[in-house]
Amino acid sequence: xxxxxxxxxxxxxxxxxxxxSSEIYDGLSATYDYGPMGVLLKNNIRDFxxxxxxxxxxxxxxxxxxxxxxPKTWQASGHVDAFNDPLIDNKDSKKxxxxxxxxxxxxxxxxxxIAKEVKKAAKRFGDDFDEAKFLAEHPRAQRYQKEIEExxxxxxxxxxxxxxxxxxxxxxxxxIPDPVSGSRNWTEVRQFNLMFSTQLGTVAGxxxxxxxxxxxxxxxxxxxxxxxNTTRARIPFGIAQTGKAFRNEIIARQFxxxxxxxxxxxxxxxxxxxxxxxxxxxxxxxxxxxHRALGTPAENLRFHEHESLAHYANAAVDIEFxxxxxxxELEGIHSRTDYDLGRHQEFSGKKLQYFDHExxxxxxxYVVETSIGLDRMFLALLTQAYQEDxxxxxxxxxxxxxxxxLHPALAPIKCAVLPLVKNKxxxxxxxxxxxxxxxxxxxxxxxxxxxxxRRYRRQDAIGTPYxxxxxxxxxxxxxxxxRERDSLEQHRIPxxxxxxxxxxxxxxxxxxxxxxxx
Ligand code: GAP
Numbered sequence: 161x162x163x164x165x166x167x168x169x170x171x172x173x174x175x176x177x178x179x180x181s182s183e184i185y186d187g188l189s190a191t192y193d194y195g196p197m198g199v200l201l202k203n204n205i206r207d208f209x210x211x212x213x214x215x216x217x218x219x220x221x222x223x224x225x226x227x228x229x230x231p232k233t234w235q236a237s238g239h240v241d242a243f244n245d246p247l248i249d250n251k252d253s254k255k256x257x258x259x260x261x262x263x264x265x266x267x268x269x270x271x272x273x274i275a276k277e278v279k280k281a282a283k284r285f286g287d288d289f290d291e292a293k294f295l296a297e298h299p300r301a302q303r304y305q306k307e308i309e310e311x312x313x314x315x316x317x318x319x320x321x322x323x324x325x326x327x328x329x330x331x332x333x334x335x336i337p338d339p340v341s342g343s344r345n346w347t348e349v350r351q352f353n354l355m356f357s358t359q360l361g362t363v364a365g366x367x368x369x370x371x372x373x374x375x376x377x378x379x380x381x382x383x384x385x386x387x388x389n390t391t392r393a394r395i396p397f398g399i400a401q402t403g404k405a406f407r408n409e410i411i412a413r414q415f416x417x418x419x420x421x422x423x424x425x426x427x428x429x430x431x432x433x434x435x436x437x438x439x440x441x442x443x444x445x446x447x448x449x450x451h452r453a454l455g456t457p458a459e460n461l462r463f464h465e466h467e468s469l470a471h472y473a474n475a476a477v478d479i480e481f482x483x484x485x486x487x488x489e490l491e492g493i494h495s496r497t498d499y500d501l502g503r504h505q506e507f508s509g510k511k512l513q514y515f516d517h518e519x520x521x522x523x524x525x526y527v528v529e530t531s532i533g534l535d536r537m538f539l540a541l542l543t544q545a546y547q548e549d550x551x552x553x554x555x556x557x558x559x560x561x562x563x564x565x566l567h568p569a570l571a572p573i574k575c576a577v578l579p580l581v582k583n584k585x586x587x588x589x590x591x592x593x594x595x596x597x598x599x600x601x602x603x604x605x606x607x608x609x610x611x612x613x614r615r616y617r618r619q620d621a622i623g624t625p626y627x628x629x630x631x632x633x634x635x636x637x638x639x640x641x642x643r644e645r646d647s648l649e650q651h652r653i654p655x656x657x658x659x660x661x662x663x664x665x666x667x668x669x670x671x672x673x674x675x676x677x678x
Contacts, residue, residue, distance in 0.1 A: 161414075165484040168546050169415055171562065175622050177201065177542065178416060190409065190420050197622050198538075200572030200603060202423075205537055206402055208570065208668060209425045212450055212675055213400045213530075220398035220427065221391050225379025227372060227404060234355065234371050236507035237378050237500065244351040245410055246319075246327055253341035258410050259327045259349045263315050266336050267308055274304045316468050324349040354407045356420075372406035377529060379403075380428045381500045384512055384525075388430075395514055395525060396439060400427040402534065414485055416535045423534040430525035432516065433498065439528045440475050440495045446675075447493060447530050448479060453674045454567045456544060462487060472499030481540045490540055491532035498524040541566060545623060551648055554613050564623030565646055568666040574602035575626040575662045576619045582608040584632075591630040594640070594655060598628075601659050602666065620645055626662050 161169070172178040176195035180187040194202055214222045234240050246259040277300060282289045295301050311334065318327040328349040337344050360368040373379065380399045387399050402425045409418055416422075431439050444463065451461055464487075466476040475495040480487040501524045505512040513522040545564040553559040568574070577595040579587035588608055595606040605624070607615050612629065619627050629641040639652045642661060653661060664670075 162484055165415075165543075168484070168543055171546060171564075171621070172198070172542060190413065190418065192416050192419065192535075197572045201541070201566070201570060201623075202534060202538055204570040204572070204668075205541065206423075206425065206534055208454075208671065209450075209532070209534075209537075210400065210402065211668065211672055213398070213425075213427050216672060216675060217398065219393060219396065220400055220429075221387060221393070222400045223380065223383055223387065224403065225376070225383060225401060227406075228360075228370050229373060229378060229382065231369055231371065232507050233378050233382060233504075236503040237381075238503070239355055239371070239374055240353070243354050243374060245354060246324055246349045247352045247410060248328065248331065248349045249347040250338040250341065250343055251345040251347060252343035253338050255338060255340055256410060257338075259324075259331060260315060260319060261411055262331055262336050262339075263311065263327070263334070265339070266334055267311055267315075270304050270308050270311075274301050277301050277304075320468055322351075324351065352408075352410065354409065356406045356408055373404075374407050375405050375531070376401045376403045376424045376426045377428060377500070377531065380426065381504055381512075381527075382508075384430065384501060385510075388514060395516060396429060396431040396435065398427050398429040400425075402426075414483070416539050417483065417485075417488065419535060422536075424531060425534055425537075426529065426531045429528045429530075430514070431528060432519075433523060433526045436495045436497070436526040436528055437475065440493065443528055443530050444477055444479075444493045447491060447532075449675060451479060451481075451490075453671060454541065454570070456481070456540070460544065461490075464489070472497055483540065484543055490536055491530065494529045494531070496527045496529055498526050500527060501525065541570065554611075561617055561620055563620040563645065566623040566625075567671065568625040569668045569671040571623045571625050571666065572603060573605050573619070573622060573624045574666045575628055575658075576605045576607055576615070576624050577628045577630065578606075578612060578615050579608050580612055580629055580631040586635055587630055587632070590634060594628065594630065594658065598659060598662070602662060616643065625666055628658055 175197055177198040179193045179195050181191035181193050182188045210222065214220050247256055248259040248262065249256050277298060278291060278294065281294050281298070282291070295305070311330070314326070314330055317323065318330060325348070328346065331346060335344060355374050356372040358370050358372065360370050380401055383399065387393065388397070402423065404421060405424045406421050409420055411418065429439055429443065448461065448463070452458065460482045462480050464478040464480045466478070469476055473494050473496055477493050478489040479491040479493070481490040501512045505524065512524060514525050515522045542564070545566045547563050547565055548560060549563060550558040551561050575598065577591050577598065579591035581587060591608070592606060595604055598604045607618070609615070616627055623645070625645045627643040629643065631641065634640050638655050640655055640658060641650050642653055642658065643650045
């Protein structure tokens with residue numbers, strides 16, 4: 161972890177965003193709990209997703225399916241046979257790794273060597289340096305590039321062909337050492353299924369083995385007919401769901417980026433076969449717009465087209481975000497053909513078809529899916545919002561502050577009400593009165609401890625967009641000072657206007673309007 165990332169992790173603990181799970185027992189790895197601020201931010205992100213998908217689209221409805229599903233679901237979906245990671249153990253350190261990740265990290269190291277060459281040359285040539293030309297001509301950079309291409313191609317081949325022996329040989333040929341011990345004493349590569357299983361009641365046997373769902377999507381597929389029939393939806397239509405998913409990830413790290421228990425927000429859009437590319441395009445653009453609406457700069461987001469597609473997909477793209485540890489997948493948009501419904505039809509023996517009145521024919525619809533991890537979205541917003549800047553202190557001198565510049569509509573606390581000083585009953589009474597009224601409208605805080613400067617800093621650190629200060633003048637003119645978190649601007653406004661001013665600037669409605677969906 162870089163120092164800046166460590167600071168974010170420490171900040172999120174200090175201010176009640178995220179705690180290590182079961183911390184008093186030294187924690188459970190890759191499992192986290194959301195604290196008082198975290199749960200509010202998480203609810204707001206989920207709310208924004210839900211409203212933008214379900215409320216803003218006439219033809220999308222939501223469901224909340226059970227986490228436990230009939231075990232055949234996971235045979236039909238392919239998870240029992242193919243939801244695996246290739247694992248390798250080091251015989252000396254006894255540590256277990258994902259074989260493909262060891263190779264990917266090796267590739268990253270070679271990329272680092274190219275970056276070093278570029279840096280050296282840029283220093284040498286100054287303003288005249290042309291990076292593209294350098295990369296095209298420099299023999300060592302060219303050699304590294306060729307090496308990367310060859311390793312990547314062999315890795316992709318091994319993964320596609322499920323060639324575990326080939327993957328083991330690749331690790332051996334490249335001389336990849338154990339990142340911890342440096343030993344090259346590896347076992348063979350084996351497949352490891354990522355689903356957690358448990359028993360149903362006290363009945364033993366195959367049918368009694370239940371899986372904790374590794375994705376929410378299957379709850380949507382098995383409810384396809386129920387929703388189609390009860391909503392009388394006409395194709396194209398969508399079903400949305402948010403909820404917990406579980407994966408026995410071997411490499412669970414980078415804080416809440418990869419966890420064993422996490423939450424997904426997924427939507428399956430059922431379309432006429434042949435129309436899927438039109439909708440795939442629509443959803444990739446809409447989902448990118450959703451991220452941009454939150455103020456994420458364009459340069460921190462990018463599309464990553466999948467080069468090798470799963471056998472059932474005919475297009476797939478990730479929206480990647482630049483996390484403190486580089487660009488990584490935040491969301492996936494997949495055109496999954498009729499694979500899932502077709503497989504459930506086969507395994508359940510029930511027809512999962514749609515009668516298209518316009519075409520006067522029945523068919524198994526094609527599906528375009530959007531799938532995003534709520535926790536990963538939380539981490540993206542947190543890392544982007546966390547900033548250190550300088551503000552004038554009480555004496556006018558520049559002083560450092562830590563601030564979470566979260567979008568106001570997602571911020572956990574919309575405004576804090578602060579009496580200027582604490583031991584003046586007239587002020588605390590008035591401030592309490594204002595707070596007790598505003599709490600009907602928003603999540604607010606009342607704070608009278610410490611100096612006003614310290615209280616501002618505390619609110620900045622949790623990302624509160626507005627502070628309302630009640631001073632002696634308030635008692636005369638019924639006006640308060642409203643301070644804005646990012647610009648630090650302060651204005652006097654009548655108490656009667658506080659609610660509408662805060663509402664206007666923190667409203668989810670305005671954020672949703674910026675999406676302009678139908
Ligand atoms: N139904 C498709 C599906 O589940 P996925 O790419 O495996 O696709 C979708 O997962 C999203 O779920 C990812 O883009 C990521 O945001 C999130 N996700 C997946 N595994 C995760 C994990 N172990 N921890 C946190 N988020 C995860």
